[in-house]
Amino acid sequence: MNRGAPDGAKRILVTNDDGIDAPGIAALCAVLSRLGDVTVAAPDREHSGASHALTFRRPLRVRKHSERRYAIDGTPTDCVHLAVFQLVAGGPPDLVVSGINRGYNLGDDVTYSGTVAGALEGTLLRVPSLAISAGFDAGEPDYDVAARVAAGLCTEVLRRGLAPGTFLNVNVPPGRPCGIRVTRQGSRTYRAAVVERTDPKGEPYYWIAAADAVPADEADGDHVAVRDRYVSVTPLHADLTHVPSLAALSSWNLEIVP
Ligand code: MN
Secondary structure, three states, X not given: OOOOOOOOOOEEEXXXXXXXXXXXXXXXXXXXXXXXXXXXXXXXXXXXXXXXOOOOOOOOOXXXXXXXXXXXXXXXXXXXXXXXXXXXXXXXXXXXXXXXXXXXXXXXXXXXXXXXXXXXXXXXXXXXXXXXXXXXXXXXXXXXXXXXXXXXXHHHHHHHOOOOOEEEEEEEOOOOOOOEEEOEOOOEEEOOOEEEEEOOOOOEEEEEOXXXXXXXXXXXXXXXXXXXXXXXXXXXXXXXXXXXXXXXXXXXXXXXXX
8 A cells, every 4th residue: 555645755654662762663763764754653651561452541642752753651552543543744654663672572472562563553554564573682682683674674565565454573583684584473382471479568469471481393483483593574464363263163053042
């Protein structure tokens, strides 16, 4: 889809879930500004794990940091929703890019990810979209490498578009990637996902802990690609229907109990 700005420049909307001051979004904006007019609409604080939450029971406040740069007291989904309908000058954007996230969004984790949700929201609003995340071994990710990956992919998406209802989930390994692989969304198994502690009053409290995840060994999966030090590009779609189950379910005895 290309609605085209009057002067021909592409309109690119950038969001994230790490917050507007995160280094990943700055690296992304630096490279994307060479491809078009970049508008930033991002949460005013971190919303990792926000998934696709939309805020509609309280008003949203928008703080304009500078021309085409907006901090919003909401989720990544709120940011994309507001920006597409209200903030991007000249009409809806030609591309939504969410990231660069600090850490991977692989396998089952895409369902929790605010970064992925930003791209999902763009897709639902009929704008070609991609999410990009960078893994790291220690310290911080190398956002410059991930930004260059994003620039190449965004050029292709702007030129070719994406199938309706689909978007790209991109994960960049640390170091110098060996190349780019097109992958499936993988799965992973959590062994110890909750940590219990005791507070000073003797009451238990809990941490949802993502540690101790065991990547499934799926040859064409996203986990395996980044483990092999390849950039993983996974096409996702908003339609969660499992098509093979349609026929199986239609043979069930489906009755409303009187
Ligand atoms: Mn994050």
